[in-house]
Amino acid sequence: GIQVEQSPPDLILQEGANSTLRCNFSDSVNNLQWFHQNPWGQLINLFYIPSGTKQNGRLSATTVATERYSLLYISSSQTTDSGVYFCAVANDYKLSFGAGTTVTVRA
Amino acid sequence: EAGVTQFPSHSVIEKGQTVTLRCDPISGHDNLYWYRRVMGKEIKFLLHFVKESKQDESGMPNNRFLAERTGGTYSTLKVQPAELEDSGVYFCASSQIPVNRNEQFFGPGTRLTVL
Numbered sequence: 001g002i003q004v005e006q007s008p009p010d011l012i013l014q015e016g017a018n019s020t021l022r023c024n025f026s027d028s029v030n031n032l033q034w035f036h037q038n039p040w041g042q043l044i045n046l047f048y049i050p051s052g053t054k055q056n057g058r059l060s061a062t063t064v065a066t067e068r069y070s071l072l073y074i075s076s077s078q079t080t081d082s083g084v085y086f087c088a089v090a091n092d093y094k095l096s097f098g099a100g101t102t103v104t105v106r107a
Numbered sequence: 108e109a110g111v112t113q114f115p116s117h118s119v120i121e122k123g124q125t126v127t128l129r130c131d132p133i134s135g136h137d138n139l140y141w142y143r144r145v146m147g148k149e150i151k152f153l154l155h156f157v158k159e160s161k162q163d164e165s166g167m168p169n170n171r172f173l174a175e176r177t178g179g180t181y182s183t184l185k186v187q188p189a190e191l192e193d194s195g196v197y198f199c200a201s202s203q204i205p206v207n208r209n210e211q212f213f214g215p216g217t218r219l220t221v222l
Contacts, residue, residue, distance in 0.1 A: 001152075031209050041196060041216050048210040086150070093138065093202075093209055094163065097150040 002027045006087055006098035013077045013105045021072040021101045023087030031090040032063050034072050037100070038083050046072070046085075077105045109133065111214035113199050119220045125187040128217045130199030132181070138202040139182050140211060141174060145195030156182060157204075189221045 003026035013019055025032075034046040047054050047061040049070065054061055058077075063070040074081055082105045088095040112131045120126050132139045141153040153172070154164040158179035167174070171190070176182040186193055196218050200211040 004149075031211075033210065035213070041218070043198065043213040043216075045210070045212060088150075090209065093140075093155055094152040094166070095140075095142070095150075095200075095211060096152070097142075099149055 001094065002029065002089055002091065002096045004087060004089055004096050004098035006085075006101050008101060009099065011101055011103045013074075013081075013103065015077060015079060015105055015107050017077050017105075018073070018075045019077060019103070021074070021085055021087075021103075023070040023072070023089075023098055025068050025070075025087075025089045025096075027068070027091055029065065029068075029089040029091050031088075031093075031095070032070055033088050033095070034061055034070070035086040035088065036081075036083050037086060043086070074103070077103075079105045079107055081105050111199055111201050111212055113197075113214040113217050115217060116215065117218045117220070119222065120189055121222055122191055123188045125185065126189055126219060128184045128186075128197055128199075128219070130182045130184070130214060132199070132201030133212055135203065136201035136212075137179070137204050138209070138211075139176060140200040140202075141182070141184055142198045142200065142213075143195050144198070145192065150198065153184075186219070189219075191221050194219055194221045 035043045051065040084100040139156040144150045152166040156176045196216045199214045
């Protein structure tokens with residue numbers, strides 16, 4: 001399967017700070033998704049972004065498919081942004097997940 | 108539109124017992140997937156249905172696991188007999204066809220604890 005590496009593994013932020021999460025993957029993909037796992041364990045879809053750039057409120061994401069990486073930007077972080085952020089990719093239908101980045105936003 | 112739902116949210120069973128997990132996909136989604144996360148490891152693919160047909164069950168760990176999708180609607184995942192290493196969170200996801208726009212939507216998961 002496709003190897004997915006996320007960095008950093010852990011991130012501690014002060015409320016209001018900006019941050020960048022990175023996802024590297026080992027093969028070409030036709031699907032790349034970013035998820036936020038909330039404290040109740042639910043995986044919330046953030047972006048479907050196999051290429052290009054998208055923005056949704058304070059979050060944005062960029063995927064450079066030719067260089068096999070994606071970035072998730074969090075701006076003006078809030079305590080509700082805390083949780084684990086997963087990147088998942090596929091070149092068919094089977095998503096391969098990274099280990100996640102655990103984000104803690106302190107008030 | 109209702110999202111993917113899973114039942115139960117949490118199950119605690121003894122080793123050797125049987126457990127059946129249920130997933131209801133988003134209405135109209137022909138693709139249904141099972142994934143699981145065990146022992147703090149990465150979330151791993153188990154299998155994929157298109158309507159009622161199993162397309163790929165290469166991720167199923169062994170023959171103690173049986174998945175069905177009767178009538179191409181909801182799906183069940185049965186573990187019989189359960190072992191300690193089966194403990195973890197089982198996620199179900201669904202997506203529309205065509206597969207080249209395969210954004211998958213996940214349910215809340217079922218946390219399985221085998222004692």
